[in-house]
Amino acid sequence: MKPLADRIRPERISEVFGQKHILGKNKVLSRMLEYGNVMNMIFYGPPGTGKTTVANIAAKVSDKKFYKLNATNASLADIKNIINDIDRLDSSKGILLYLDEIQNFNKKQQQSLLEFIENGKITLIASTTENPFFYIYNAILSRCSIFQFKPLSNKDIVEGLDRALNILRGDYNEKAISISEGVFELIASLSGGDMRKAIGNLELIVTSYSDLDEIIIDEEVVKNSITEKSVSFNATGDEHYNLLSAFQKSIRGSDPDAAIVYLAMLIKTGDIMSICRRLLVIASEDIGLAYPQAIVIVKACVDSALQIGFPEARIPLSEATLLLATSPKSNTAYMAISKAIKDIESNDIGEIPSYLKDGHYVGSDRLNKVKLYKYPHDYNNSYVEQTYMPSGLKGKKYYNYGNNKMEEATKLYWNKVLGKNI
Template sequence: MYQPLADKIRPQTLDDVVGQTELLRPNGVLRRIVESGQIPNMIFYGPSGVGKTTVASIIAKQTERKLYRLNATTAAIADIRRIIDELDTFLAPNGALVYLDEIQYFNKKQQQSLLEFIEDGRMTLIASTTENPYFYVYNAVLSRCTVFEFKPVEPEEMRRAVSRAFSLALEGRTVTLDEGVVDAISTGCGGDVRKALNAVELLAASAAENGTIALDDALEVSQRSNMRYDRDGDSHYDILSALQKSVRGSDPDAALHYLARLLEAGDMISAARRMLVIASEDVGLAYPQAASIVKACIDSAFQLGMPEARIPLAQAIILMATAPKSNSAIRGIDAAMADVRHGNCGDIPANLKDCHYTGAKKLGRGLTYQFPHDFPGHWVEQQYLPDALMGHTYYEYGENKNEQAARAYWEKIKGR
């Protein structure tokens, strides 16, 4: 019977697991928990192919518990109940360890139904998810579990698995590897061990006896595998967050990198929307022309389409990353909206109220309003904020050249 290479090479001990060194190193917290034998209910969170299922299997083996594997896309609470029924039989004398893959596919009622099974200690739950558990797992379950984050395997660690896989896949055969094949797979599969091992298996199966596994073939089978992207998941928001923070931090190289990841994933719309936000939120009044320039670049990009669209988008992102920065606009509006949300408003001064209707003067509307354009410097002192907010300051001038010039101008006009 055919057995995938990834299953043949699956680690049997924690020492054999590649990656996850923070969790599984000799003094790592997860290793200490496993070695204690006192296994709590846990949630393994991380991308596919990084060892979540493997570690759960090793935990079951080391603690001598029977492992039941369920997938939330097909399982139901009835499957959990059948497992509980077995606990009083000789089939699971030390209790059960239930590995529930993709728990995010259980709805709220199904997730909450798990509580009755995990609270009495007869069943230990290890749930796994590729989505952020703090968004997709309900609080009642989350509060009874310890969350461990599994991360993509670094290329240095991946090389161990790839080299071992080639040794096993090519055992007894005379096949040579071009220089760089192992490195190409180790770096080209985005930290996903399963993808890397599948690539090894494919290359080994297609290699002729006394032949060579070419570097170009290795690059082809692993191409684009390093792109972890889901428009509705963590990757989407993580990349957008990294893009904005790179621009805010004035690092054009990092900003271009994250823009490239979005474009390679075919998500130009999200990149464009976030760039429009950045122009006003992070560049802002330090270089207000950036908003119109970025808008023009984005319009050009959508008229051009890919691949040419990358050029005006790169122009816009570099412009913002190297421009002076100010967040005075967002700070000002957020402070004003906070007052409004808390009901700190007050009545609009009568001189500012609409007076373009019959009877407005009888109500005292606009009687004392002074038209600023009739005065020197187009300014006259009068009350604009409601009485309840007199003296409130929402906008603080930034330290950049533009805002300081505006500040100096108005201080001169207002005679301060």
């Protein structure tokens, strides 16, 4: 018998759970499939969100010969076999190829399809759990419409579980299957937005208790059967970088609660090095001179975390995260170096002033005019006015004081030294 998730698979767009942003009424993908106008498409999103289901529906409404490959185990020979069928009588209206997990095809394998996609003899529907802009050849991308599939809501999954239960009751028609209130919601919450996972868990629970005269599924049974929540937090791939990005932006936005949530999600990936690296970057990029000691404390927390290891490493990582999220913010150091690098890459920087050049060799005074150098510590406040900037960048300004207590105090000090009005 087929797995329950395959038996419950919708056969019409109206039966697909979720994805209303692309499959709702008058949405472009639903209209395309309604009228059988199947074009080259890439479906992008996490597992169990309907990508394969929609591809199967597209195959049914199309009048093309349908082939399905999984790039995990398919080869160039498999593609050639499909290409060889193009001019056969039963393929006269073209071929529809569904290529699952296309990110596992290398550039050569993807390019082998390009000619036939261009002349319309092959219509490609590809699916991937990774960002297509990172993994799919640009020439393929430019010829496909990209549709993003999102994790299903608990409400969507509950609807799917209800439909699945009706099928299971048919399988066990001699037995009563009772579901306590709130059980479907619990299974949905443990599925991580993955319909296939949720239905598989329901099937597992029912099968495990099928030796009983009556199958009663309550919250205790679910918790005993599903040992942990299904999570899609991986240490590699697009979602991992999304988590790191959300983590940094929450700290930058001074939201300690959101930052801790993303830290918890990152901890679940087990990738301690990425967390530590990101915390160290944030300390300089987003807090910077507003609280210069932050990087010292974060470095100590990071070193502690690396020495301790998980699970206890979560504690110093939490300390560092909360410190950064609640610290005053300044990106002046980041902006200054970014502007400077941009200028030296695009402008003629000219000569370094001769008196700033190395003078620790015999005869240097004849070449570099070292004697013209004014030693700042010989002057009041260890400051004397002289040109330090290379000749091509003279007058350029890269550092602007930030609007925070620390940098404002520094600005006040230098305004007094320089005799400026404030």
